[in-house]
Amino acid sequence: MPENTFNLAEKKHILILPRWYPNRHDVQLGNFIRQMAKLLCSTYDISVIYVQADATIHKEFELIENRENNFHEIIVYFKEGQGVFSKIINARRYRKAQTIAYQKLHHKPDCCHVHVPYRSAMLATRLKQRDNIPFYITEHWSGHLNGEWQKKNAADKLLYKKILAQAVKISCVSKKLAEHFKINTGFNAEVIPNLIQFESSVESKLVVDQNKTIQLLSISDLTDKIKNISGLLHAFADALHANKNLHLTVIGGGPDEQDLKNLATKLQIEDKITFTGRLSHDQTMHTLATCDFYICNSQFETFGMACAEALLAGKPVISTRCGGPEEYLNSENSILIPTNDHQALVHAIRDMSKHYQNFEKNKLKQSIQSEFGVNAVLAKWKLFFG
Numbered sequence: 001m002p003e004n005t006f007n008l009a010e011k012k013h014i015l016i017l018p019r020w021y022p023n024r025h026d027v028q029l030g031n032f033i034r035q036m037a038k039l040l041c042s043t044y045d046i047s048v049i050y051v052q053a054d055a056t057i058h059k060e061f062e063l064i065e066n067r068e069n070n071f072h073e074i075i076v077y078f079k080e081g082q083g084v085f086s087k088i089i090n091a092r093r094y095r096k097a098q099t100i101a102y103q104k105l106h107h108k109p110d111c112c113h114v115h116v117p118y119r120s121a122m123l124a125t126r127l128k129q130r131d132n133i134p135f136y137i138t139e140h141w142s143g144h145l146n147g148e149w150q151k152k153n154a155a156d157k158l159l160y161k162k163i164l165a166q167a168v169k170i171s172c173v174s175k176k177l178a179e180h181f182k183i184n185t186g187f188n189a190e191v192i193p194n195l196i197q198f199e200s201s202v203e204s205k206l207v208v209d210q211n212k213t214i215q216l217l218s219i220s221d222l223t224d225k226i227k228n229i230s231g232l233l234h235a236f237a238d239a240l241h242a243n244k245n246l247h248l249t250v251i252g253g254g255p256d257e258q259d260l261k262n263l264a265t266k267l268q269i270e271d272k273i274t275f276t277g278r279l280s281h282d283q284t285m286h287t288l289a290t291c292d293f294y295i296c297n298s299q300f301e302t303f304g305m306a307c308a309e310a311l312l313a314g315k316p317v318i319s320t321r322c323g324g325p326e327e328y329l330n331s332e333n334s335i336l337i338p339t340n341d342h343q344a345l346v347h348a349i350r351d352m353s354k355h356y357q358n359f360e361k362n363k364l365k366q367s368i369q370s371e372f373g374v375n376a377v378l379a380k381w382k383l384f385f386g
Helices: 031-040 086-102 119-131 154-166 175-185 229-242 257-266 281-290 305-312 342-358 361-372 374-385
Strands: 013-018 045-054 061-068 071-079 111-115 135-139 170-172 214-219 246-251 273-277 293-296 317-320 334-337
Touching: 013 031, 013 119, 031 045, 031 071, 031 374, 045 086, 061 086, 071 086, 086 119, 111 119, 119 135, 119 154, 135 154, 154 175, 170 175, 214 229, 214 281, 214 305, 214 342, 229 246, 229 257, 229 342, 246 281, 257 273, 281 305, 293 305, 293 342, 305 317, 305 361, 317 342, 334 342, 361 374
Parallel strands: 013 045, 013 111, 045 071, 111 135, 135 170, 214 246, 214 293, 246 273, 293 317, 317 334
Antiparallel strands: 061 071
């Protein structure tokens, strides 16, 4: 139990329970959830409990706290179990880690907000049963779009739906995700987009120079079956035949990172491409401020945070028709192409390399700010929580 059993805060206290969240192993993971949590601090008292398995720690649990004004963040790492019974061990440790963190709260939450159930909802369901604390759910998972939901076993699907049925309300981050979520689960979901903010001390300058290096950027988890970075590398290699003054930066890490580096070497473009690994949000925004245009070659995106952040930074975008980004990308701010279309991507890179300077920075910003800026998104969350 928290130290005080009554809510002493003047503002409604919301406990956020995310499945994804920035941590010491992946500083990019779920950063959009952290941005949303920080946004809500202006209106609510916000606590976050995030639990992460970690095979490198020596003790069973390690807790890290961050407290600033109306924002209380608790990250608990637990010793990852190995062997035949690892799933059972890890589930128990996850549950215990949430309990340990909950005891650090100064007062009970008025409600919980679960992101990407169902593991993250363990504590929320217990609090609902024991203390009648309601919970809300937001789903970000691309598995509802790419067929991964259909691969889940019947028991997992049943448990997932049982948790959904207990929620006061459910939201998804894009219309397309909400539509597929409804088809898969039978539950309706409101659409509340991710918050888009761009903060960088770097101000990009328009340089009209035909011989300057044109900086291309792509940001993603390097899981190739979803993000199709290998397809981007092949297209980039072909685009270089027409313009040698191109350079591609890829921000992110993941299971296919080394294979993608090997592919760059095989394509003989290793001197034209930089793999940065995972970067903090501030470092990522700095790089975004200095690029000339952004490329998303994903198979599936539930929202497409980086595409929207690029627009807010005044950068035009090339993107596949992969789901979420299509809701805000158009001919005025981007080049949209089919997924898995090599020639279309090559032509888009060549075309954007010639014309990216023709896009008006302020118009690109305005195309995203009114719908996904602070005021618009906060207003939707206020309605959601009532």
